[in-house]
Amino acid sequence: MALRHLAAQAGLPLGAAVAAEPLRRDPAYRALLAREFGMVTCENAMKWGPIHPALRTWAFRDADAIVRFATRHAMAVRGHTLVWHSQQPRWLEHGSWSRPALTRVLRAHIATLVGRYRGRIGAWDVVNEAVNDDGTPRPTFWRRVLGPKYLDLAFHAAHRADPKARLFYNDYNAEALGEKSDAILRLVDGMRHRGVPVHGIGLQAHLLLGDLPDFKSVAANITRIAARGLTVQITELDIRIRRPVTAAKLRAQADAYLALAETCLASGACTAFVTWGATDKSSWVPGFFKGYDDALLFDRACRPKPAARSLAEVFNRQV
């Protein structure tokens, strides 16, 4: 049975980040996605730069194509992302903004984007990567112009645009207990205390074989998030391998995928398990981490790797 169905039966929807380009051009990529994944995230298509290239210009083509594909194949959709320091259009980042003017632009951006896909996108990464690894706030463009309240503003705007969507704070290096996950929890606790509609924490999980988090600590982190009534989603999972890639490393990678899936399933608090790409051919890893590769579940020819087989095993065990 395909992974998406095993995952669904186990109660942990399996997703993949999708790129518009191979979706258009590569039938094997389309077939693999539709067969093995029950959820998609736009890898880039909904970010500010690609989708809102000028103040009065929207470029919905890629995002629409991905959402249409998902609908056709009964896949859920995660929205990514409304506030981030990266991949911003020049007009935004290099504009000279007053606080009220930027507030209006952010509210309008969120109303338009979230509103367009209302009812189609079940979960949004409202704010992405606002915390540094040491737990201090990241000094982004948004924080510089709007001050620390920009997070509240974004979550309120997203909730207004789609009251049913589940709204997430999303970050990396925050899977296990530690300074960064502590800070994120404080941030989210603060928002909830102020009545801000935030429903969950997205753990990106861009992991590195050989330097994996302690999965007991990940379990403890998920437990403390869940204890607050918040949901957890694994939003951008990949486990990169330092070259040369060997059979032994692929087996160790499979064990790590398995350990994270088991941790999620055991917690009962995870509602999605999304990998950052579908095959090693379309992964961002080799381009971003020199000397690393092979981070995903399927190889360049769309064949399942050991990690795909261990996930099948762990999902099967649940049923």
Ligand code: XIL
């Ligand atoms: C990455 C994409 O995969 C690349 O194609 C793009 O060039 C840069 O961004 N954290 C995130 C994602 O939240 O949006 C990033 O995606 C990876 C890190």
